[in-house]
Amino acid sequence: MKPQFLGEAVNGTVREAYVEASSFLEACEVQDARIVCELLLQHVLGVSRSEMLFMWSEKFPAARATSWREGIQRKAEGEPVQYIIGETDFYGITLGVGPGVLIPRPETELLVEHMMHEAVRLFGQGAELTLADVGTGSGAIPVTIARHCPAWRVYASDLSPQALEIARKNAARCGVHEQITFFEGDLLRPFIEGRIAVDVLVSNPPYIPAREIPSLQPEVRLFEPHLALVGGEDGLEPYRRLCEQLPELPKMPTLVGFEVGMGQAEDVAALLRACGNYEVHFVKDLAGIDRHVIGVQI
Structure with missing residues (x-):
């Protein structure tokens, strides 16, 4: 059990409260304790980083003391800072996140960027395309792409109602809710049943082998949803099922992009080639x- 954070320095200045808390988190072996502490302090005070620094010598607001102590304690016990503050940055936008969704990673930003670049190369700038994001989680992929590609019709699916609620809120938050249609369902099933012809298919499905879950960092293993993490015994089950379902769509997508785990790229590429005429x-x-497997129909 982690020690209790007393937060006695809240009776002093903002800087003193920060120094006490960051030292406490370092003693609890929290990675990047000072950066995490800054993020929590900005959140509790409701200010930007520059505004926080201007307040450095001011007395810590008494009305925020309880929230400060609670936030630092939650972080000491391993909870991801993104869940504590309720949001994260992704590809230049701020998304709401919570325990029901995986926290978007920087690797997925690369997938978004590459898919938009490939789409322009294949279809031309400003083309009116249909995108399907499978296993959308927080909605990071469809929301970002909808903002950058206003001519696209965007669909997204997830098996989790809780994830879809967060994704819908993020679409509204970023002003693209009218451009995105969300479906609750398993992988491609909603698109197959809805007879939706897809030009671009993207997915960052669960890909961690079940046997590796005990070895994950505690803040991932104990707090992030296993539904969004575990990809079966070998981590490849979602890709097998996606590739089995692809031919059931009204047409094969011209462009497919999958995010994969370390060492999985060749296996996923073989599955994609086997289900259609894709150059990978x-x-x-x-x-x-090799983090992303990209297939282009030839």
Whole structure:
């Protein structure tokens, strides 16, 4: 059990409260404790980073002391800071997140960027396309693409009603709710049953093998939804099922993009080639890992 954060420095200045809390989180072995502490402080005070620094020598607001202590304690116990503050940044926008959805990762920003680039290369700038995002979670992918591609008709599906509620709120928050249609359902089933012809298909499905869950970082293993993490015994089950379902769509998507786990790219590429006439290439993440499998119909 983690020690209790007393937060006695809230009787002093904002800086003193920050120093006490960041030292406490470091003692609790929280990664990037000072950065996390800054984010929590900005959230509790309701200010930007520059505004927070201007308040550095001011007395800590007594009305915010309880929220401050609670936030620091939750972080010390391993909860992701994004869940505590209720939001995260993704590709230049701010999205709401909560325990019902996976926290969007920087790797997925690369997938979004590459899919938009490939679509322009294949169809031309300003083309009116139909996009389907499968397993949308927080809605990070469809919301971002809808903002950057206003001519596209965007659909998104998820098996979790809780995730869809968050995704719909993010679409409204970012002003693209009229451009996106959300479906509750398993993988491609809503698109098959709705006879929706898709030009661009993208998915960041669960891909962690079940046996690896115990070895994940505690803040992932204990707080993020396993429905969005576990991809069966070998992590490839969602891709198998997606590739089995693809031929049931009214037409095969011209462009397909999957995010995959480390070491899975070749296996997923083989599944995609087997289900359709796709030329496949990989996109590496910032660590040099083949993170995205991109298929173009030839």
